[in-house]
Amino acid sequence: MIKLARQPRPDTRELSCPELMMIPIDCIRRNPYQPRKRFREDTLTDLANSISQIGLIQPITVRKCGDGLYELVAGERRLRASRMAGLSHIKAVVMGAVQDRDIAMVALIENLQRENLHFFEEAEAYQSLIRDHGFTQEELARRLSKNQSTIANKLRILRLPPEVKEAITKSCLTERHARSLLRLHNEEAQLKLVEKIRKEAISVKETEQLVEEELQKIYGDEKTAEKPRPRVIQMRCNYAIYVNTIKQTLKKISANGVKTCFDEEDREDCTVLTIKLLKK
Missing domain, CATH: 3.90.1530.30 (Conserved hypothetical protein from pyrococcus furiosus pfu- 392566-001, ParB domain)
Structure with missing residues (x-):
């Protein structure tokens, strides 16, 4: 009633x-x-x-x-x-x-x-719960059924300057694009890169490479900028080969009737690959 x-x-x-x-x-x-x-x-x-x-x-x-x-x-x-x-x-x-x-x-x-919450809004909500209501990252992760690293990664993107966050939102960039920009501690460089990503529809991997190059321009001299570049490119190529090899192996396992799950999570210092072989 x-x-x-x-x-x-x-x-x-x-x-x-x-x-x-x-x-x-x-x-x-x-x-x-x-x-x-x-x-x-x-x-x-x-x-x-x-x-x-x-x-x-x-x-x-x-x-x-x-x-x-x-x-x-x-x-x-x-x-x-x-x-x-x-x-x-x-x-x-x-x-x-x-x-x-x-x-x-x-x-x-x-x-x-419900309707997808923007990642900046989600991060600000986490920050408010921690700052204003005494939650810890561990408690938030438990209450929301998330990993603590997920909460920590969300909070990290709030370090970006307000103008950069606004530009990212208006340009409809992804959360991984935003995390890539965290390595640049120069607001002007961040804003220029956001505009470039928007205009050229640049992927996250390409963004990471552009950030690396921009860091060399800002913090390295011309000689040091030239030397490490082939090694960085080689490492990125090797990384892609490693991940692709794992994916191809999982496809072969799936072809033999075993159900598999693959998840890739990009973190600040590494990329976490999660592989599950389902028993049923």
Whole structure:
């Protein structure tokens, strides 16, 4: 049974358990811990049209703030789309007393499980949970079912200057492109390289090579820049051969009826190759 919230009579009663209610949309304030900063207008419009036609299937989640007001816990896209659809009330699960750190975690998990969260937004959410709510990297990894190295790699990309992060976002570059640029400690060089990647659709591997060359220009003299280059190229060629050899071997194993899984994770000091031979 859905209850209709009465307004404006304040309700100071603490809810001992979540309760499904219809509440005025104008009485809901946004979640201050919402990690998503950008919402695609086209997907919101599609969702608003769906809500207009068949209604809101999954309720949002809020907590009571007193004086007849509520604070959003989860469901900002649904709330925004409901506003666009012209609804005055919305179906919501109303929670009792909830700690801020729990709300921040719920908001992050919901966004990770739904529409793709941009890697900078995800990293900023991790940083907020650590800085503002006392989480450790180990606790975050455990709560999110991720490796600690994944959390650490996400946090590292926040070291990039704000203008560089903005340029990366506007150019739709990948997280691996962003991590490659971390080796350059020159903002001007980073911005030039971002523009080059955007215009020429440069791959991550090519970006890493360009970063290596740029480092030689910035920190090495002309002679030292020339000498190591063949060795760097040779090492990169050998690396590609090694990885390709492993992949070809796995294909042969798969051809013999054994299911295999291969995963490649690029880290700061190495690349981790994970190989699984499935028993069933």
